[in-house]
Amino acid sequence: MPDHHHRFQQLLCKRKEEGILRSLNPRSEGIDFYSNDYLGFAGNKQLQDILLQTVISNPQLLSGSTGSRLISGNTAIANDTELYIAEKHRFQAALLFPSGYNANLALFSTLPGRHDTIIVDEQIHRSVHDACRMSNARKLKFRHNDPEDLDRILKKQDGHCYIAIESLYSMEGDFAPVEEIAELAEQYGANLIIDEAHAFGVFGYGLVEKYQLQDKVCAAVMTYGKALGAHGAAVLSNHLIRSYLINFASAFIYTTSAQDIQWMSIRTGYDFLEDHPESAKKLHENITIFRNQNLKSPSSATSPVQAIVIADNQKLKTIQNTLSDNGFLTYAVYSPTVKEGTERLRICLHSFNTEEEIVRLAEIIKQII
Ligand SMILES: Cc1ncc(COP(=O)(O)O)c(C=O)c1O
Structure with a gap:
């Protein structure tokens, strides 16, 4: 191995020891509380269909x-x-x-x-x-x-x-x-x-x-x-x-x-x-449902991103894994993406999340923190 590649290995090992090594994994199946698809447009069949028809009538677009x-x-x-x-x-x-x-x-x-x-x-x-x-x-x-x-x-x-x-x-x-x-x-x-x-x-x-x-x-x-x-x-x-x-x-x-x-x-x-203002309306209703669960968060009451600060990497990992075992996909944000001591669970709310899912998500988090 060339000499300077040892540095790469050392830094990756350090990340692994700290439990913050990043890797690419296939997209998981589960209830989406981690994507930026706030309005559900990325998976919207009607929108997909409009785009499909547009492409069929003009394949040059591709x-x-x-x-x-x-x-x-x-x-x-x-x-x-x-x-x-x-x-x-x-x-x-x-x-x-x-x-x-x-x-x-x-x-x-x-x-x-x-x-x-x-x-x-x-x-x-x-x-x-x-x-x-x-x-x-x-x-x-x-x-x-x-x-x-x-x-x-x-x-x-x-x-x-x-x-x-x-x-x-x-x-x-x-x-x-x-x-x-x-x-x-x-x-x-x-x-x-x-x-x-x-x-x-x-x-x-x-x-x-x-x-x-x-x-x-x-x-x-x-x-x-x-x-x-x-x-x-x-x-x-x-x-x-x-x-x-x-x-x-x-x-x-x-x-x-x-x-x-x-x-x-x-x-x-x-x-x-x-044409679909109801998507944003539904999202805002879901944000209110989440906020009503009274989890401590520095986020604004109307934000689709809700952060829960857990400045203990091990605990943060446990919460994320427990949520994942229960079918909930969330994102744990570690340093250096955020300042050390402000590591957090990042919850993204969507128009397509149900009240039941939001309440259950909050219950699991409350049981651990
Ligand atoms: C505030 C902000 N600006 C810019 C970007 C980059 O946008 P894109 O993902 O389209 O490259 C992001 C995405 O992570 C973001 O959150």
């Missing part, structure tokens, strides 16, 4: 795009979908990406320049941190959901600032004070970018739309692999920023465009979301 969108990979479907999305969210322009990870990578590695500062919520998604590493800008963190701390940091900056937040955080299951942060951004002339990955679809078109912040943000990111049950993302902004990304974002330029079927699934997902 073909590869043949190149970057700047060469041979741009299609009328990609362009039309962007116009459609921009209009829905009441932004000037939208730019599609094959995933939310790519969208964040493109945004934060491209917009902030050498003398700029990116101020991120300490719980911001990994994709933003990775983008910051690709950027020449300086990165600073502010305390989670703490506008006062953000204000303190903004006060000290003399250059141009970007602020990165999520509207709903997926590890804590809590909302950002988006209006307050938007005001601060305005006050300091900073560029606010809001990632709506977990709010989109669960709360209409997201919190930017809900609070009418379109003119107060530099960009908003919608991802389609969660509530929409599809895959991909859109950066919503204005014509200038769209054009800047098309010209300077490596993550957009140097990659083959996704297939048209991906853009079409997103487009179809929007229509389906509009």
